[in-house]
Structure formats: C-alpha cells, structure tokens
Amino acid sequence: KQEVTQIPAALSVPEGENLVLNCSFTDSAIYNLQWFRQDPGKGLTSLLLIQSSQREQTSGRLNASLDKSSGRSTLYIAASQPGDSATYLCAANQAGTALIFGKGTTLSVSS
Amino acid sequence: EAQVTQNPRYLITVTGKKLTVTCSQNMNHEYMSWYRQDPGLGLRQIYYSMNVEVTDKGDVPEGYKVSRKEKRNFPLILESPSPNQTSLYFCASSLGYNGKLFFGSGTQLSVL
Numbered sequence: 001k002q003e004v005t006q007i008p009a010a011l012s013v014p015e016g017e018n019l020v021l022n023c024s025f026t027d028s029a030i031y032n033l034q035w036f037r038q039d040p041g042k043g044l045t046s047l048l049l050i051q052s053s054q055r056e057q058t059s060g061r062l063n064a065s066l067d068k069s070s071g072r073s074t075l076y077i078a079a080s081q082p083g084d085s086a087t088y089l090c091a092a093n094q095a096g097t098a099l100i101f102g103k104g105t106t107l108s109v110s111s
Numbered sequence: 112e113a114q115v116t117q118n119p120r121y122l123i124t125v126t127g128k129k130l131t132v133t134c135s136q137n138m139n140h141e142y143m144s145w146y147r148q149d150p151g152l153g154l155r156q157i158y159y160s161m162n163v164e165v166t167d168k169g170d171v172p173e174g175y176k177v178s179r180k181e182k183r184n185f186p187l188i189l190e191s192p193s194p195n196q197t198s199l200y201f202c203a204s205s206l207g208y209n210g211k212l213f214f215g216s217g218t219q220l221s222v223l
Contacts, residue, residue, distance in 0.1 A: 043214040098156035098169035
C-alpha cells in the first residue's frame with residue numbers, strides 16, 4: 001500500500017532564505033504528485049501538479065521536482081517570505097487507489 | 112468565480128442523528144471526492160466519484176455514504192453518526208482523475 005512521508009514535520013527559517021521541503025513515496029506507479037498549501041482553518045490550495053512523465057514544474061518562486069525511481073519529490077521555495085508560512089502537503093495519485101497524502105510540513109518564516 | 116462550496120461550515124450533532132454535508136462545484140468537473148482530516152493522521156480519502164452515478168470507496172469509507180446524481184453535486188451522508196466521526200471534512204473536485212484538485216473550505220463536524 002502506498003505510503004507518503006514528509007520530513008521535517010516543522011521548519012522555521014528567517015525571511016529571504018531558500019528552502020526545500022521533502023516528500024517520499026513507497027510505490028513509484030503514480031499518475032502524478034501534487035503539492036498543496038493549507039492555511040490554518042482553511043481548505044487546501046493546489047500549488048503544483050507534476051505528472052508522472054514530468055521531472056519538474058515551476059510557478060513563481062516555487063519549483064517542484066519528481067524522481068519516480070527514487071520515490072521522492074521536493075518543493076523548493078526561493079526567497080521565502082512571512083506570507084509563505086503555512087502547512088505544505090504532498091499527495092500521490094495512483095490508479096485504482098485513494099489519493100494518499102503526507103502529513104505535511106508546517107513552515108514558519110520569520111521577518 | 113470557480114469554486115467548490117461546502118455546507119455547513121460548522122456542525123454540531125448528536126450520536127445517531129442522520130446528517131448530510133453538501134458539496135457543489137461550478138467548474139463542470141468530472142471527478143469529485145471527500146476527505147477527512149484528523150490531527151496526527153492527516154488527510155484521508157473517504158469516497159470519490161469519477162463521474163455521474165460512478166462512486167468508489169477511498170481509504171476510510173466505513174460509516175459514510177455518497178451519491179452522485181448530478182455532475183455538480185456530491186453530498187456526504189452520515190446515516191448514524193458516531194463520536195469517532197468528529198473531524199474536519201473537505202470536498203474536492205478536478206477536471207479528471209489526474210487533474211489539479213480544487214478544495215472546498217471545509218466542514219468542522221462534532222458528534223456528541
């Protein structure tokens with residue numbers, strides 16, 4: 001059964017720092033992997049979607065990579081800002097099974 | 112505005128009293144799904160629907176029912192709620208099974 005792990009569970013950085021969030025999955029037979037952002041008391045917002053045939057996707061200061069062979073995805077945030085503070089979740093989409101989420105990394109960016 | 116709308120936002124009920132949480136999307140999406148989010152357990156999929164009249168179980172379907180009679184609506188039904196169903200519930204939709212997911216704002220359910 002697919003398992004998705006996110007390390008670290010929490011991360012604190014000063015404003016302006018570049019950072020990497022990690023997501024690992026146990027079964028490489030995925031359709032895609034998505035990264036989401038969740039603010040306290042709010043729903044999830046999709047940030048980036050990487051299809052299984054792609055290696056990376058970029059949106060503004062965000063870059064997500066996917067390495068199916070090693071079962072890893074990373075979310076790179078450049079020049080972090082206090083407004084980036086949130087919980088970031090990744091989810092693996094696999095044929096015939098439920099969408100499996102990691103438990104998230106809670107990011108705090110201090111000014 | 113493209114959105115997924117859940118109602119109610121907050122709900123307090125008692126054990127055994129049937130309830131329905133509604134979900135509606137205005138993006139003509141084929142795929143819709145329900146999740147629950149619990150501290151320490153993260154988000155888990157309850158049910159999903161690939162299209163009208165097509166539904167399937169997710170990871171934690173016990174105690175829940177769904178129906179998809181129209182493309183835009185995907186209600187979640189708790190026939191006999193129990194305290195272990197106290198949770199934060201999210202509805203989501205996407206154009207297809209492997210598309211970008213759009214989430215509703217969530218329903219905080221408390222079963223006493």
